Amino acid sequence: MKTKIAVANGDGIGPEIMQAVLRIFEATNVPLEYEFVEMGKSYFDAGHSTGMTPAAKETIETLGILFKGPMETPKGKGVKSINVTARKVWNTYANQRDFRTLNGVETVFSKAGIPINLTIIRENIEDTYGGIEHLLTYDVAVGRRIITRPGSAQVIRYAFEMARRKGYTKLACAHKANIMKLTDGLFLETFQEIAEEYPDIQSSDIIVDDLCMKLVTQPQNFQAIVLTNLQGDIVSDLCAGLVGGLGFAPSANIGDNISIFEAVHGTAPDIMGKGIANPTALLLSGILMLRYMGLTESAATIENALLYTLEQGVHTGDFGDRSIQSVNTNGFADAVIANLGKLPANGGVKGQANMQLKATQPHLSKNKLTVTRGIKEEMVGVDVFVEAGELQPNELAELAKKRLTDNFDLVMISNRGTQVWPTGSIYTELVNEYRVRFEKKPGTTVSQKELLHIAADFSEDAKVCSVEFLMKFGDKIGYTLAQGQ
DSSP states (O other): OOEEEEEEOOSTTHHHHHHHHHHHHHHTTOOEEEEEOOBSHHHHHTTOTTSBOHHHHHHHHHHOEEEEOOOOOOTTSOOOOHHHHHHHHTTOOEEEEEEEOOTTOOOHHHHTTOOOEEEEEEEOSSBGGGOOEEEEETTEEEEOOBOOHHHHHHHHHHHHHHHHHHTOOEEEEEEOTTTSTTHHHHHHHHHHHHHTTOTTSEEEEEEHHHHHHHHTTOGGGOSEEEEOHHHHHHHHHHHHHHHTOGGGOEEEEEOSSOEEEEEOSOOOGGGTTSSOOOOHHHHHHHHHHHHHTTOHHHHHHHHHHHHHHHHTTOOOTTSSOTTSOOOOHHHHHHHHHHTTTOOOSSSOOOOOOOOOOOOOOOOOSSOOOOOOOSOOEEEEEEEEEEEOTTOOHHHHHHHHHTTOOTTEEEEEEEETTEEEESSOOTTOOOOSOEEEEEEEOTTOOOOHHHHHHHHHHHTTTSEEEEEEEEEEETTEESSOOOBTO
């Protein structure tokens, strides 16, 4: 019995490498049917702001699996990336990328006899990829970095479960909580809480810049790493470089209802139509998809054939032994097909009985909403972000003091995150946007209306760009101090 999945060819070289991969699937008798959907740059150009037709969206939501080639987002048109949009709209919260040494793909580490076999799990929905940005003044742009407890828990729990399935004994959480104490701090705190549920897996944390240094000096020491979205994006491309490039980097975007499997490399318009593109990354992503769907025997057969093919020195023009004639896209697919049933000398994958196929999810009636309850909340002040022309910090402070009521104190003024009042340095260079912090006096209670009122009054002295409430949750303050405060 065959299972139907949605397939999007993609842009540039996408149709060529997708055709090659599906030919390999067909030769392996993979029990899949394909419904091709309309997605990509041409659909942006046709007026579909999401880069897909309504029919494509409905098909993907019905089938629950999307296998896609690389897609281009038009430049300079103000549109969002179709790849990011698809991941976020369908809540594919975990991006899994597997990186390992492949015989026939020469790297610095393979030459040194250092094997690499690690998995990056990247949070896929939140962080700066919300793309929520504003110009507060002509000179000052800001972006919101959204990290949530439910979103962090989803991807971290997936990472632990993935590590357990793969037989890993170690999982690291990479972060920058030493600087971003609330956002990365929340991600790290969630990791540490969930780690207690997995005593069989050694958990650790590492600052992301230290991680990057260690990955390029001793990658063999890592098995699996979970990161926030932007950091995970950067680190996963770094890891691709360790094993030969994005042409050997499979990608799975896992959600509870819909999952996307794709090649993450570009559309390579310079070689489009020439039939010379390397289909390996998309094939490896397809193998991930087959395993996810429970088609583990088919996955093992194809993976072993691919590994055998690489061992024999078969390669497209972008890699491999230059003394061996390269093959084109179809020639590479033909070689893999010819090697079906063969086992590589090193790194062969054992066949397993097929598991139950992933059931198609029913249509949902409403959006899932997760809220943590039972936490005491208290409003303790407000940060008012203002454009203050050419005012110096002490001049702005005098204006702010005039707006104080009996319930508030003026606590701090900062510029680009550094305190400039009541103390600071004459050597701190300023831009024309300040953060002015008002806090309630001890023993008083303030309302949301009062916080908005003081900001509204202050707007008569300076242009208010943005307002953020200062909150306390239980015993934890929900805001950070300025540098130097």
